[in-house]
Amino acid sequence: MRVRIAPPWWFAVPAILVYAVVVLYPSIAGAGSAFTDWSGVGNAKTFVGIDNFKQLVHDSQALGALRNTLLLTVAIVVVQNGIGLLLALGVHTSIKSRMALRLVFFAPVVVSPVMVSFLWKFVYNPAPDAGLNAALGAVGLGGLRQDWLGNPSLALWSVAFTVIWQCAGYSMVIFLAGLEGVPAELHESAMVDGAGTVARFRHITWPLLAPAVTINVMLSTVGGLTLFTQIIAMTNGGPGYATDTLSTVLYKQAFVFGKFGYSTAVALVLAIFVAAVSFVQIGYLRSRETAA
Amino acid sequence: MKYRPRTFVLELVMIAVAIGFLFPVYVLVTLAFKDPQQIANRPLSLPDPPSVGSFGEAWRSAGLSSALLNSTLITVVSVLLLIALGSLAAYFLARTATRLSYSLYILFLVGIILPFQLGMIPLYQLVDNLGLLGTYQGMILFYTGIQLPFTVFLYTGFIRSLPADYTNAALIDGASHLQAFAHVIFPLLRPITGTVLILNAVQIWNDFFTPLLYLGGSGHETVPVRVFAFVNQYTSNYGLVAAGLILAALPILLLFLILQRYVIRGFASGLKG
Numbered sequence: 001m002r003v004r005i006a007p008p009w010w011f012a013v014p015a016i017l018v019y020a021v022v023v024l025y026p027s028i029a030g031a032g033s034a035f036t037d038w039s040g041v042g043n044a045k046t047f048v049g050i051d052n053f054k055q056l057v058h059d060s061q062a063l064g065a066l067r068n069t070l071l072l073t074v075a076i077v078v079v080q081n082g083i084g085l086l087l088a089l090g091v092h093t094s095i096k097s098r099m100a101l102r103l104v105f106f107a108p109v110v111v112s113p114v115m116v117s118f119l120w121k122f123v124y125n126p127a128p129d130a131g132l133n134a135a136l137g138a139v140g141l142g143g144l145r146q147d148w149l150g151n152p153s154l155a156l157w158s159v160a161f162t163v164i165w166q167c168a169g170y171s172m173v174i175f176l177a178g179l180e181g182v183p184a185e186l187h188e189s190a191m192v193d194g195a196g197t198v199a200r201f202r203h204i205t206w207p208l209l210a211p212a213v214t215i216n217v218m219l220s221t222v223g224g225l226t227l228f229t230q231i232i233a234m235t236n237g238g239p240g241y242a243t244d245t246l247s248t249v250l251y252k253q254a255f256v257f258g259k260f261g262y263s264t265a266v267a268l269v270l271a272i273f274v275a276a277v278s279f280v281q282i283g284y285l286r287s288r289e290t291a292a
Numbered sequence: 293m294k295y296r297p298r299t300f301v302l303e304l305v306m307i308a309v310a311i312g313f314l315f316p317v318y319v320l321v322t323l324a325f326k327d328p329q330q331i332a333n334r335p336l337s338l339p340d341p342p343s344v345g346s347f348g349e350a351w352r353s354a355g356l357s358s359a360l361l362n363s364t365l366i367t368v369v370s371v372l373l374l375i376a377l378g379s380l381a382a383y384f385l386a387r388t389a390t391r392l393s394y395s396l397y398i399l400f401l402v403g404i405i406l407p408f409q410l411g412m413i414p415l416y417q418l419v420d421n422l423g424l425l426g427t428y429q430g431m432i433l434f435y436t437g438i439q440l441p442f443t444v445f446l447y448t449g450f451i452r453s454l455p456a457d458y459t460n461a462a463l464i465d466g467a468s469h470l471q472a473f474a475h476v477i478f479p480l481l482r483p484i485t486g487t488v489l490i491l492n493a494v495q496i497w498n499d500f501f502t503p504l505l506y507l508g509g510s511g512h513e514t515v516p517v518r519v520f521a522f523v524n525q526y527t528s529n530y531g532l533v534a535a536g537l538i539l540a541a542l543p544i545l546l547l548f549l550i551l552q553r554y555v556i557r558g559f560a561s562g563l564k565g
Binding site for chain 2: 005006007008009011012014015016018019021022023024025026027028029030031033087090091093094095096097101102103104105106107109110111112113114115118119120122123129130131132134135138165170173174176177222225226228229232233246247250251254255260263264267268270271274275278
């Protein structure tokens, strides 16, 4: 006798309740208050239509933050995944130190971003004889010494590099998982046919890595677009507004300036951005996967 | 794969990369073992003689012992709730093919890409109105809700790959659905439960922003919040701050070293789906 009794619906009820209270209701309420002048004190809100968004279009600080957010995201997605892939290819070999190296490169992933940010503030110490500057001097590159976090045209990249240092191991592990799925026989037969390292990577490894690329690109994109902790801990958006992102701007507008309505408008723009980019990426990267 | 001369060159290159990669750690550790005079005079050299005084002082002035307890309590309870609620819901979603269950699954998936910033302020008000600001319960509720989409996603994918017939025998024998789930299904989920546990624990333990907002000044601060306050307070005392950072990061690093095989596998397989 074959019975197939479905689990009862109430199995899902506790999860849905908690999810609705913590995520769904606040997000809908947040999207709603983007169209009000809510000050955050009490519940007094007046509907102001799209005024907040009009203000946003003319807010040079917010536009600068949008630009910073996009630059950071592109830098993180490209460099972090590039380094992650190279590390994965390096430790997915017969070198003796491969297990120890995997540990070293992955360890920063499990440390809190706040602590990693503070660690890098030591490295970026502006004094010429401390941290990175001292190391540059010691290897004869003293001319490259910089005020890494104090120079407005450099600070954003210094923060980006910190994120990349912390998360490259994350990309590496996902690429490693992908590399383990590449059949060794394919490489062997290609080698017999005389294919070199580069050719084998291009025609065998890279196409089969497509799912790992999809996950890595999506995760680092959302991570970059919503980056917050590292900026608050390292530069607090400064110097000036040089490292402000949409996340830090909406935080400051709400909790420093008490403009909750305007802040949620910035948050709504961020959410639409993340959703749009995610959908485009899923569509494009999935089609690449099936083509491979 | 054989070990060739080329492999040896690659080995040297990778070790050199790792040494460069560890440079920030060298800066941190040497700072923590130096006294202020050594920091001023020889900032990048090895500590000579090494002094360990900063560690005891950092431990006391950062209030790390109570922060560790707070972080542990919040993380453990949240992860247990996530495993219980997430696996139950995913079992329903994966095993029923109705329009309702499909819609609910999509609703959970939306939560994965929804930035928490959108609901941040209304949620802050809600937590305040419920009287949960500054409490463990508020944080546990928050983490359970915010991590559920990802947890449900991982469990649903895994359950779909399992054969469906396991529970039928138990149900015919007169077990309730909950008993069948607890005794037959849940043990089968062990691999994905490990992944769910590790991914959520790392995420919750390391989170900084929400506990700063909800627990600031309550005396229930987690490790990252306490460290943030500590670093800002002793900002110019590099040795002390470095020692505090090392002490605060050690517990999670030790745990990682013990569980590293499962952690790395969990990260990879959890994200591969």
